Amino acid sequence: MARELSAYHREVAATNRATILDAATGLFLESGYDRTSLARVAASAGVSRATLFKQFPTKAELFEATVLAAGGSPDSEPADPPDGDFHAGLVTLGLAYVELLTRPRMVGLMRTVIAESARFPELRERTFDFGTLPVLxxxxxxxxxxxxxxxxxxxxxxxGMIASAVFWPRLMHGTWSITEEETLRTVDEAALTIVARHAPTGARESPCGACDNGTS
Known part of the structure; x- marks a missing residue:
């Protein structure tokens, strides 16, 4: 039976993991998946190869962890949605999702996934459990x-309605941008669609955010 780690050793392991992930993210973004070796990551993080292999036995597992870490930092917990207003709650969470999608490291890492996965079966076959990200x-x-x-x-x-306007054009075109007003409208329209399609009958009278601008 494996012995439970002490609080000190758990803290050391957590610190090492964070250091490894930060070093790995930088190397993946700078050099791509192919040219980033576990040995390079260990050297950049200042840890032994044994320490790295204990937490991340393969490069594919390490890469997956860097992607999830980019979207799951401690400050990424979304604000609590307001009670009693389904539309407003969706808007709150939708804007938190926008913040996640527009992080520079997230965009860069997803570009790497798309560019490299076709050549590396171990990366293509990883299951990226994005459902564990706080906002999702x-x-x-x-x-x-x-x-x-x-x-x-x-x-x-x-x-999907949000990502199609906020994330995918940015991923495909590095110079593409969207205004704050356009972003707010995208999230508002997505929320209204979900309210109309999925809300219980009594919750479908949520106000239309666009109506504030004089439209119906």
Whole structure:
């Protein structure tokens, strides 16, 4: 039976993990997946290869961890959605998702996934569990709390409407940009669509954010 680590050793392991992930992220973004070796990551992080291999036995596992870490930093917990207003709650979580998508490291790492995965089966076959990211987990909890019947349908629909306007054009065109007003409208329209399609009947009278601008 494995002996449980002491609080000190758990803290050392957590510190090493954070240092390794930071070093790995920088190397993956600078050199790509192919030219980033575990040995280079260990040297850059200032840890032994044994320490790195204990936490990340393969480069594919390390790369997956860097992607998830880029979207799961301690300050990435979204604000609590307001009670009693399904539309406003969705907007709160939608804006938190925008913040996640527009982080420089997240965009760069996703470019690496797309560019490199075709050549590296071990990377292509990894399962990136994005559902563990705080904002995505919070969205699923919120949809369940609002008694949405099929969160597995509603959540991807909501996130997809936002990503199609905020993330994918940025990923494909490095100089592309979207204004704050356009971003707010994108999130508002996505929220209104989810309210109309998935909200319980009594919650479908949420106000239209665009109506404030004099439109109907």
């Amino acid at each position: 987990a919070a969205l699923r909890r919120y949809l369940r709390a609002e008694h949405v019947d099929d969160t597995d349908v509603a959540a991807p629909q909501f996130l």
